[in-house]
Amino acid sequence: MNPSSYLMAALLSILCTMPCLAQSAGAGDSDRTQSDVKLIVQSIIQNGLKLEAARDWIAAMRHYETGVRSYPNDQELRRRLLISRLHYDVLRRGSDASIQRLSSVGKGEAIELYSEVLSRLEMSYVDVINLAEIVRGGTAYLEIALTEPKFLKQHLPNRSKSEIERFRTSIHRLTLRDQIANRFEARNIVLEAAASAERQIGLKQSTTILQFALGAIGLLDPYSSFLSRSELEEVESQIEGNFVGLGIALKPHSVPLEILNVIPGGPAEQAGIQSGDKIAEIGTVRCLDVGAERAADLLRGPENSHVRLLIEQATGSRSDLVVVRRRVEVPSVEEAKILDAVKGIAYLKISSFQKTTVEELDRALWDLQRRGMSSLIIDVRGNPGGWLDASIEVADRFLSSGRIVSTRGKNGIENQNYDATRSGTWSMPLTLLIDQESASASEILAGAIRDNHRGEVIGQTTFGKGSVQGLYHTKTLSSGIRLTVSKFYSPNGRAISEQGVQPTLAVEEEDPVYFVAKPNLDSGDRKSAKKTDRVLDVALRRAASGAMAAKPQFSRN
Secondary structure: OOHHHHHHHHHHHHHOOOOOOOOOOOOOOOOOOHHHHHHHHHHHHHHHHHHHHOOOHHHHHHHHHHHHHHOOOOHHHHHHHHHHHHHHHHHHHHOOHHHHHHHOOOHHHHHHHHHHHHHHHHHHOOOOOOHHHHHHHHHHHHHHHOOOHHHHHHHOOOOOHHHHHHHHOOHHHHHOOOOOOOHHHHHHHHHHHHHHHHHHHOOOHHHHHHHHHHHHHHOOOOOOEEEOHHHHHHHHHHHHOEEEEOOEEEOOOOOOEEEEEEOOOOHHHHOOOOOOOEEEEEOOEEHHHHOHHHHHHHOOOOOOOEEEEEEEOOOOOEEEEEEEOEEEEOOOEEEEEEEEOOOOEEEEEEOOEOOOHHHHHHHHHHHHHHOOOOEEEEEOOOOOOEOHHHHHHHHHOOOOOOEEEEEEEOOHHHOEEEEOOOOOEEOOOEEEEEOOOOOOHHHHHHHHHHHOOOOEEEEOOOOOOOEEEEEEEOOOOOOEEEEEEEEEEOOOOOEOOOOOOOOOEEOOOOOOOOOOOOOOOOOOOOOOOOOOOHHHHHHHHHHHHOOOOOOOOEEOO
């Protein structure tokens, strides 16, 4: 969906007090009548509205995401998904200490940040932006914020609901214009809106301006966002493959904080913390009192600082621990092993693409070769992506020639074709495992392997995040901006966005498992153990029955 469509959907979500039921049918329902599809979509929406009424925005998002995947052409499902995302983002921002500090700055600094946001959008965003739509997005974000009880308690504790609602339903008359000629005009409209908000309901001008900045970026597409200082540091740590912390992966949105994985050699492991444990208290703060996002934020801190944790173990016992935060190296290549010693079938999992991935992969491949590797299964299920260059280099390890991926953006610098270099190529039989959570950089690897007929791709169609994000530091207020700067295409020229990469052999997995190396802001639930793995079993059987090469060859050309 283009940014204009997202913003118009956001605007409609505010102006319509009751949702209309979807009229369009979804793709892939040729066996159902249009009437049947309409009834199914109506049922999905009605169930979603119950989650919205309960203000369970996380569950609502997941519910609508499932619906959109089944019925991608239904605009009402997309609209409800966007509304849920807006509400969730407002609440998430409210619990981010870095964002709270931004709200306390003066009007001058806030409007300079907004101006910087507009400048960056015009320079770098993948599509040409419409400033009128950008201001609409900020208006929508502000209106949503004014419906959230937590936002109101934080910023407008003494204002009556009627006063707030009167302002909320009238603000668009001030901000919505058919055209806005330039950034200076957009800036003045936002300043006028901020002054009006302060005058009518007492909302601090910098807080209003910040909502317009958040909405300007957050409603462009699902992958562009404003980053607070802590979020910016988190993203950069993930790219580098290291971060200061405890060395644990947390189940998103769960309180007490549930530990899914403990990184070997990290502070948590050394303190005796295990997967399945829960963190009930951090310092003197009960996690249940502050919520999952705020509690996770309390785990962060300077290197070598101490944090007190009350741990609830799976056995029911409790332990009071003091753990030292320190820099943790996060592996992206995991579980490298020989699955079938007779056939020489090796396996490894790439959990994310970061700057250390290629070096880790090279070490794992040479180790597996010494242990008798004749064929290889690479698992990128649940891999949310990461660094573009890492995925290209990984694909280049297995392709002696041919296109890996192409990127296309608004600026010529983003239009690139990436080809295999013929050097450092492994030629063993190859199988790649994918699923619906394999996204972004994972899809670059999958598309390259599939379109170049380099090996089998087994599992489910990938997520469909066919875009590249650029990361920018703002000069104002030590924050950041993540923007979609280009879209990528498989070697055969197929767009990955909203389509994904199809497997060469489709295998459904009823209960998927993903092994997580670190927390991921955009990830869903992750399970840490499972008795059977149907996709891997199929891949293993096919690899074992195929004609195996004598030994993998490595080209140094």
